Amino acid sequence: MADRGKKGRRIAKKEAVAMLRKADLLELGQAADDLRSRLHPEGIVTFVVDRNINYTNVCINRCAFCAFWRREDASDAYILEEAELFRKIDETIALGGTQILIQGGLHPRLGIDYYVRLLSSIKGRYDINIHGFSPPEICYIADTSDITIRETLAILKNAGLDSVPGGGAEILSDRVREIVSPRKIRSSRWLRVMEEAHGLGMRTTATMMFGSIETPEDIVEHLDAVRELQDSTGGFTAFIPWSFQPGNTELGKGGRGSGTGGRTKKAGPRPPGPESPYGATAVEYLRVLALSRIYLDNIQNVQASWVTQGLKLAQVALRFGANDFGSTMIEENVVASTGVSYRVSMEDIINSIRAAGFAPCQRDTVYRIIRRY
Amino acid sequence: MLARIRNKVLNGRRLSADDALRLFESSDIFSIGSLAAYANGKKNGKKAFFVRNRHINPTNICINRCKFCAFSRSPGQEGAYELTVDEIIAKLRPYCGGKGRLPGITEAHIVGGLHPEWDFGRYLGIISAIRRHFPGLHIKAFTAVEIDHFSRISGLGLEGTLKALKKAGLGTMPGGGAEIFASGVRAELCPEKISGARWIEVMEAAHGVGIRTNATMLYGHIESHEDRVDHLMRLREMQDRTGGFQAFIPLAYHPKNTRIQGGYTSGIDDLRTIAVSRLVLDNFDHIKAYWIMLGEKISQLSLCFGADDIDGTIIEEKITRSAGGLTAGHLTADQLAHLIRKAGKTPVERDSFYRKVRVYG
Structure with missing residues (x-):
């Protein structure tokens, strides 16, 4: 396996599925680590200083894996006030932030x-980079305003949108989406938004949320769709796999994405729950991460997700294919609403990277180094 | 660079202190991990163990005020507590078929502070009361540090103290209090605590009267890699003499609320320490990745780096918690089995002597 990586031959879908199912964890890790060190021989690990700003929690999609959404009439539904928004940005800049993620x-x-x-x-x-609006939001804006995706992106770009986050990809398999997020945009539309954004010169990331009800084939399908689009546009800066966090979600309780139950109505009879109500374990996370590094030979950066995995596993992830620690997340609400909260300071992030044997560097949105520690 | 070490491991030859040091200083975690996984496979096959246990800490009042400890209190200090025998029995009862019955446990794990006013009878009374109320429950209790203290307050000497405890119902002993044996580190960390040599003396006495024990090492504070190697070597020598150790448990230092500067250990260091322990301690049957301290994620991963045990259900944990432990207080048997299964191993619920209680499919 390691040899295959070294020779730089592209991994086929079938091989990838077999690796995900059967390969020894440490062999998979070694192959991913070799590739990571070839792509990033300087021994640095980057992070961005930013804040997640969620302008509203009202959402008509009501996905079964999500604990953040509220109905419009919920007592804790909100739309962020402008003064509050500016206060958050002031804080971000004061902390050396270069980017806000608005979703x-x-x-x-x-x-x-x-x-x-x-x-x-x-x-x-x-003067701050606005990384904002994942494809489901872009599509919804387009649909409600009756304009095309491209027009929507062009208008938003003109108004100041710099780059687009890769959220809402979940698993790019409509079979899975039909179950966990039936009202969310289909795979093809997610890819379409990214293609149009890249076409307008905007860089984006790509994410994957696994560990719900998908099969190894679904995961590879997802990786393949991202790799294929990257071949044609080259617009993805990074790939970010993270795992489903079951706390406070319909899916985590064994339900699926009917969305009609939510947390207010009594649940009726439900189809059987996901195979694992616990979400992906550390071993599964590292397997998927390593495979992502190996499969996505045309994407420069792979992020470790300390927000979902904690700092210790994120450190280990740096030896299983990841070269970036993501964001310092001055604020994060969506994962926190599942009850998972690994709050850390920028110092913790810098120390964690160093303790894992790498040189920590602050980067900007497009992975240019801003500061070395 | 690890080729010579690899050869030794594959041929079943013992690693030297130099080898151990080289492993601690290597960044090749994949080679070290897979060698350790190989060494573990030879001992335990695909089995990985857990136990249904409950922790009880009878008191946090302690005459030793070790700098790395966030659990201990002085008498009268805020947060100081002492449990009565009745309170201890009440904590165990729901797990032992009592009223409001909960999923059962097979082992009580009891460690606590060296209380300045408790006499030996009080400690002995805890053991005999548990034995009387729950005759089927295994009692794993008291670190070498506590045993040393008892031997002094009882006037019975080490052997007499251990025999009295055994007679009262103590089955096995945990391995705490070992910290790092090296005297320089110990003088800095825990000057009041018994020396490394005394720890070993107590454990030899325990093994001598037929009490099996574990052994631990607290790492990630101010010790050097040489200190870790020294610690492992001393344990290996002693195990050659007595064969009384069941499991070795590397304990990752937690920095919160302690009087030692420093951060958490890195996940990479945790995995490497597990793996090196497995490779060096060739006469220990079991290496435990204690999930309370490593977190359930690193603990699960450890099963791919040479560990074969992730401890148990715990139910209530105070010591690591006090120092900024990040895990939940307990995991169910099903959750433990799930972690093991997803690491590609066969989950085996064990008793306190690593005998099979139940294999989880």
């Missing part, structure tokens, strides 16, 4: 004008 639910009352105002009000005041 939110699909709120039925917010049209493109809201987003344009939001972006231009930020750009009017701050």
